[in-house]
Amino acid sequence: MRHRRAGSSGRAFAxxxxxxxxxxxxxxxxRAIVFEVHGGPEVLGVREVPTPSxxxxxxxxxxxxxxxxxxxxxxxxxxxxxxxIFPHISGSEASGVxxxxxxxxxxxxxxxxxxxxxxxxxxxxxxxxxxHESRCRSLRVWGYETGPLDGAMxxxxxxxxxxxxxxxANLSFEEAAAFPLVLMTAWHMLVARAALQAGEDVLVWGASxxxxxxxxxxxxxxGARAIAVVGGGGRKxxxxxxxxxxxxxDHRSEDVVARVRELTQRKGVEVVFEHTGxxxxxxxxxxxxxxxxLVTSGATSGWEAATDLRYVFSRExxxxxxxxxxxxxxxxxxxxxEAGRIRPVVxxxxxxxxxxxxxxxxxxxxxxxxxxxxxxxxxx
Numbered sequence: 001m002r003h004r005r006a007g008s009s010g011r012a013f014a015x016x017x018x019x020x021x022x023x024x025x026x027x028x029x030x031r032a033i034v035f036e037v038h039g040g041p042e043v044l045g046v047r048e049v050p051t052p053s054x055x056x057x058x059x060x061x062x063x064x065x066x067x068x069x070x071x072x073x074x075x076x077x078x079x080x081x082x083x084x085i086f087p088h089i090s091g092s093e094a095s096g097v098x099x100x101x102x103x104x105x106x107x108x109x110x111x112x113x114x115x116x117x118x119x120x121x122x123x124x125x126x127x128x129x130x131x132h133e134s135r136c137r138s139l140r141v142w143g144y145e146t147g148p149l150d151g152a153m154x155x156x157x158x159x160x161x162x163x164x165x166x167x168x169a170n171l172s173f174e175e176a177a178a179f180p181l182v183l184m185t186a187w188h189m190l191v192a193r194a195a196l197q198a199g200e201d202v203l204v205w206g207a208s209x210x211x212x213x214x215x216x217x218x219x220x221x222x223g224a225r226a227i228a229v230v231g232g233g234g235r236k237x238x239x240x241x242x243x244x245x246x247x248x249x250d251h252r253s254e255d256v257v258a259r260v261r262e263l264t265q266r267k268g269v270e271v272v273f274e275h276t277g278x279x280x281x282x283x284x285x286x287x288x289x290x291x292x293x294l295v296t297s298g299a300t301s302g303w304e305a306a307t308d309l310r311y312v313f314s315r316e317x318x319x320x321x322x323x324x325x326x327x328x329x330x331x332x333x334x335x336x337x338e339a340g341r342i343r344p345v346v347x348x349x350x351x352x353x354x355x356x357x358x359x360x361x362x363x364x365x366x367x368x369x370x371x372x373x374x375x376x377x378x379x380x
Contacts, residue, residue, distance in 0.1 A: 026051045032154030033355045036086045038078035041359040052158035054102035064173035066094035066152040067370045068362045071144040091152025092118040092143035095176035105161045113167040115180045118142040119324040134323040155375045168338035178344040178370035183333045186214040188325035194295040198223030200270040208236040210370045213345040215273045220244030260287040278302030295320040345369035
């Protein structure tokens with residue numbers, strides 16, 4: 001579903017993309033998707049809330065598009081041990097146009113087109129200084145662990161300048177909102193954590209989903225052989241092959257472990273790209289070659305998974321956790337996208353008002369690629 005954007009209010013700045021944003025003042029109120037209790041998609045509602053103002057070192061940008069991620073679902077349903085700050089605005093991955101800047105902002109100006117880096121860290125500790133921002137003890141995911149009223153699901157959003165990078169000029173805002181968080185996650189998993197090498201075999205779960213479509217492209221870029229796992233054939237299998245999969249397994253009708261053994265001449269894969277958790281964990285372990293690495297960044301089907309430790313020690317397997325990526329990694333993958341070597345995959349676009357429907361679509365096993373929301377602009 002496509003949504004046509006109207007013009008914004010306030011004094012206008014024309015940028016090369018033809019959009020207009022306020023330069024000297026922001027509207028007092030903005031429309032946003034807000035929830036105040038945990039629950040299903042029905043707890044989401046459109047409300048008018050105060051428009052954020054930039055503090056020192058901060059930027060307020062007009063959100064042109066944002067994409068859904070599992071952190072949005074986790075914030076909404078609530079997870080044990082994770083505090084959600086109410087009233088809550090989710091949204092950790094977005095593109096937009098700078099509308100106002102605070103004191104000390106040096107690189108960005110009103111009218112600049114940007115994408116977000118959702119990893120908020122202290123930027124002062126040894127982990128941050130060494131490029132391991134994911135190990136910062138102060139790490140928070142913007143739009144998930146921040147608040148109140150502090151995410152991308154609104155007409156405007158606020159971030160430190162260091163958490164914004166310039167949007168690739170060759171992308172639409174919808175495409176630009178569909179890559180920053182998920183592509184850098186896939187890159188961090190495969191490159192930084194699993195140290196993927198050319199010629200290796202990789203099993204990619206959820207290969208047609210928002211994260212998997214980038215894992216396939218990273219494998220292709222690095223010269224690895226990707227074996228894609230999808231639920232059902234048809235367009236999902238076709239897309240996986242388009243993005244670089246050399247083989248596709250339908251987990252609904254095929255024995256994944258048996259097929260992996262067949263496709264690798266009983267060797268198994270060097271790397272498993274795991275992010276679904278309990279439902280796939282044991283099959284992931286059994287699919288690994290001796291000395292193989294399993295890298296995981298999520299547990300969408302459950303976080304308690306049994307592991308037969310005999311396989312781990314007798315086959316010298318490595319189990320690798322992966323969390324947020326660094327700004328340097330985001331810059332690296334942004335250059336790849338701008339060069340056309342990796343492309344965003346947008347499965348559906350909804351207007352902000354249809355966030356409930358969009359989240360239901362996101363939860364559907366039939367979704368393909370990224371689900372994007374487009375805030376409706378105010379009439380001038």
